[in-house]
Amino acid sequence: MSALYIGLMSGTSLDGIDGVLFDAGALAVTGHVHLPLAPALRDELLALNTPGDNELHRAALAANAVARGYANTVSQLLEATGTRRDQVAAIGAHGQTVRHRPDGFDGYTTQLLNGALLAEQAGIDVICDLRSRDVAAGGQGAPLVPAFHRAVFGLEGEDAAVLNLGGISNLSLLFADGDTGGFDCGPANCLMDGWIARHLGRAYDADGAWAATGRVSPALLATLLADPFFAQRPPKSTGRDLFHLGWLQARLMPGLAPENVQATLLELSARCVADALRAQMPGAKSLVVCGGGAHNGRLMQRLSDLLPGVSVDASAARGLPVDQVEAAAFAWLAMCFKTKRPGNLPAVTGAAGLRLLGALYPA
The missing domain is CATH 3.30.420.40 (ATPase, nucleotide binding domain)
Structure with missing residues (x-):
């Protein structure tokens, strides 16, 4: 299995998408690109953090837009580093958090991302929804880094x-x-x-x-x-x-x-x-x-x-620039999924035990 993974992160600051090419064997970033979010998408993601009209439809469209932005980031990263798609084991994609309410029996966390669309457009296995399993096990789903x-x-x-x-x-x-x-x-x-x-x-x-x-x-x-x-x-x-x-x-x-x-x-x-x-x-x-x-x-x-x-x-x-750390962490979590290693720490999140994190969308 290749040791190369791509990590994609768009955080709560909504400043853009960071993508890194990560060598899991060396624990090193070998390439990085940053793409700003389109202002209209940024505004919509911010609005979706609070209740509003027609949320299900708007959230689905936003998830598609995030996936397309992620796919564009992947393409630019591969071109910048001279890397072929078949050289990358998987993409670890965070998605955009719009709700995070992990406490209690009905706890949940929502990161908007159409993983199937990202896999289709990127042509690489996608591992996303990395927080939900920890929440299902009674944890906070965060932090995972x-x-x-x-x-x-x-x-x-x-x-x-x-x-x-x-x-x-x-x-x-x-x-x-x-x-x-x-x-x-x-x-x-x-x-x-x-x-x-x-x-x-x-x-x-x-x-x-x-x-x-x-x-x-x-x-x-x-x-x-x-x-x-x-x-x-x-x-x-x-x-x-x-x-x-x-x-x-x-x-x-x-x-x-x-x-x-x-x-x-x-x-x-x-x-x-x-x-x-x-x-x-x-x-x-x-x-x-x-x-x-x-x-x-x-x-x-x-x-x-x-x-x-x-x-x-x-x-x-x-040795790791400030704008690359979180994206690298989600590349590392994708590596954990691929190699069947638990990605959470129960002492950190409060989950009932170690869990394999993420959902796979094959290329």
Whole structure:
């Protein structure tokens, strides 16, 4: 079986599709492309995070559009790397999360993607719907990346953590004794992106520049951090179901300047990570950061400020650029499926046991 896999990821930040060619034997990325989402599709995926009219039809059309975007990403990746389709063992495709409600007897998680259409257009086996089996086993279905982070970033004899800053932040805890933990911390970019889009019409706050013009509101920060999610112990996961502009609007105080709200949202993103890391891994020596939020210099600086004694570095310093890590993780999960290895960690997700993750759509 080929050791080459393709990983495809479009996260809660809705900034685009990342595709990587991943050598599972060497645990190395050998090619990467990024395609932005068409604005109309981005808007529709964002709208589908909340209840609306004719959702089933709209969701099916969006799933088709995601599949076509993924197939285009695969074609460009193969061309850029000079790789034939028959050299790739499988595609690990995340899909676009529009609902994530894993708790309880009727828990579920929904990632929009027409896997059959992607297999048809890509001509490569597709493994997708990677979260549902863990949820069916009583787990959160997230995060699924800690086992991959252990394989790529783990350091012998040292407590280390890996932080993904997408729309939502999640931590992987790589303990010195070999144990691995992980959970979602709270909002990373989703609230900041939504707020700047509303007030300045920009997709994101480049380098935290707008936040830097404001002042943190201690009262608003305390109100936001009072949400029960932050006090909840792992295993736990979240998404735009909870953290959206409506959630923020319900907690705003009158008279706050928009830039002060943005500054407070950035502080919230840093605080919820720092608080969680201190509570769950007080002996952490290093924090490896990946995801789009790692490009936000002000957010990275606040993490360093709030975590004295912890080395905070972007994942590129460990050999894997920040925009490639999650896509590589889903290529690795496809490899786990193909080789019949469990992909989840029950200690992380709370599932009843180890499970083979994903559904196969053959080419």
